[in-house]
Amino acid sequence: EVRLVESGGGLFHPGGSLRLSCTPSGFTVTDNYLSWVRQAPGKGLEWVSVIYSGGSIYDADSVKGRFTISRDSSKNTVSLQMNSLRAEDTAVYYCVRNLGLSVDYWGQGTLVTVSS
């Protein structure tokens, strides 16, 4: 069974850092493309970042230079390093496999709150 479990969320201060992790089961991260999609409270969906099977990485302009997506093939995980946090980064962050394709899967999400 395919599952994705996000972890690492919580309450953080503006300017701070955190690292989100996505631990999948039922598939290998290097054989798929993994995205992070976020949803601010009461708002719509916003794509954040993607890492393709070949290793290429792309980020939304809103997080470019602050967030970095990566993967660890030995642990079969994908991470999102989030630096220079802002209040507007407050959101539920979802890890998604193969976004928009025939068999995409979403995790349950992890809430990140940025507040002083």
Place this chain on the structure above:
Amino acid sequence: DIVMTQSPLSLPVTPGESASISCRSSQSLVHSNGNKYLAWYLQKPGQSPQLLIYFVSNRASGVPDRFSGSGSGTDFTLKISRMEAEDVGVYYCMQGLQTPYTFGQGTKLEIK
């Protein structure tokens, strides 16, 4: 960036009746491989989004056949025939043609 525009943003529907949601992209979503990278999602209250339709008109596994997608180029439609109570939630279209992937604003479907 490709802008996705949905309408309406709110849609009350009587059970048993049909509903249509429109999604327009600011540029064509046709890939050189011939696929059109337009997907539809439903986010039920308190849940993660779930894929309904991919490549404009292909239903995802387990999606009832009362959901159908159509369109070409830049104009797309999701139709729900015979609305049921379990269909309430927010519907999003999304373009997966190029990064940044972008979503529509969402359409809140509710029971009338």
